[in-house]
Amino acid sequence: MIEQKKQVRDSAGIYDTLPSFAVESLRRSLLAWYAENKRDLPWRRTRDPYAIWVSEIMLQQTQVKTVIPYYERWLATLPTVKTLAIAQQQDVLKLWQGLGYYARARNLHQAAQVVVAQHGGTFPQTLETAMQLPGIGRTTAGGILSAAFNLPVAILDGNVKRVLARLVALPVPPKRAIAQLWQISEWLLDREQSRDFNQALMDLGATLCTPANPSCFRCPWQPMCQAYQQGIQTEIPMTESRAPIPHKRIGVAVIWDGQGNILIDRRKQSGLLGGMWEFPGGKLEPGETVEECIRREIREELGIEIEVGDRLISVDHTYSHFRVTLEVHHCKHLSGEPQAIECDEIRWVTLEEIEQFPFPAANVRIIEALRSGK
Ligand code: SF4
Incomplete structure (x- = not known):
């Protein structure tokens, strides 16, 4: 001892x-x-x-x-x-x-x-x-x-x-x-x-x-x-002062095919939320509007053209090292065959079928908004 x-x-x-x-x-x-x-x-x-x-x-x-x-x-x-x-x-x-x-x-x-x-x-x-x-x-x-x-x-x-x-x-x-x-x-x-x-x-x-x-x-x-x-139990453990966590705005598309199907994609295995399904989208560039961001991201990620329509919902979510605001819009598929360019897989699914796929929490809020008919 x-x-x-x-x-x-x-x-x-x-x-x-x-x-x-x-x-x-x-x-x-x-x-x-x-x-x-x-x-x-x-x-x-x-x-x-x-x-x-x-x-x-x-x-x-x-x-x-x-x-x-x-x-x-x-x-x-x-x-x-x-x-x-x-x-x-x-x-x-x-x-x-x-x-x-x-x-x-x-x-x-x-x-x-x-x-x-x-x-x-x-x-x-x-x-x-x-x-x-x-x-x-x-x-x-x-x-x-x-x-x-x-x-x-x-x-x-x-x-x-x-x-x-x-x-x-x-x-x-x-x-x-x-x-x-x-x-x-x-x-x-x-x-x-x-x-x-x-x-x-x-x-x-x-x-x-x-x-x-x-x-x-x-x-x-x-x-x-x-x-x-x-008498210092509430002062211990001591903490390091932390820098504020960064905030990202993300444009997100709920893409409809005109027959009641929505396009979802499976994230690559590596990195945050690897293997989970999501609605496609990406980070706003400086000076870009949400609509411009969504159109650009969908062209880059899936190789298709869309029309960005009404806003569905805005979702705030905090991860361990950053927080995001998802700006979600209804979108209409215009042209091109979707390709899994920056993801592992894509699917057209109905709102009923979507339940079978694993989605992260922020995307579950989008599904709830769709279900409630917003
Ligand atoms: S171990 Fe924790 S709860 Fe126990 S006396 Fe110390 S500070 Fe208080």
């Missing part, structure tokens, strides 16, 4: 505040609190590594209450790693529709194919091998291996970073001390009860040590928490 503390202090140069006797006490108090207060979550009722893996990927960027119905629907449709491995990507993306960050679904699908082809359908049980699978980083691997197999592997997701940063009153933003936070997480881990310990750490971050107004008066770590002792 003494050696482990020395490593943390030496490499961080910022941490020397937790007393050396604290580790056992931190473990014991956290596990006792967890035994009384743990959340009843569907993925905690199983030891199936596949089900736990699905939950870990869904939880990467999404809140528990949003994930639960997706998790249950996913396992009802794709109950084993083999069923996922042989599923069509479009069906996988459709199941994921609405959760966002679609690379997670594509990677999960690919990783299932690797697990079946290279590991006999069994999730690998070493950190190194698990981290070679698409979409599985160190904390996700730690979450799966500890929850499914009780292996002594630490975690460091966003909640855990905040809890540990407060525990040691980290004097820099967490992203500048990642190696040190990993060391603290490993140092604290109860190696005999890693499943419960990691889950407890996550619950502490999710239910008590919340970003705003942490409930320190109910926290099992309060007597040893350096941020609490110093």
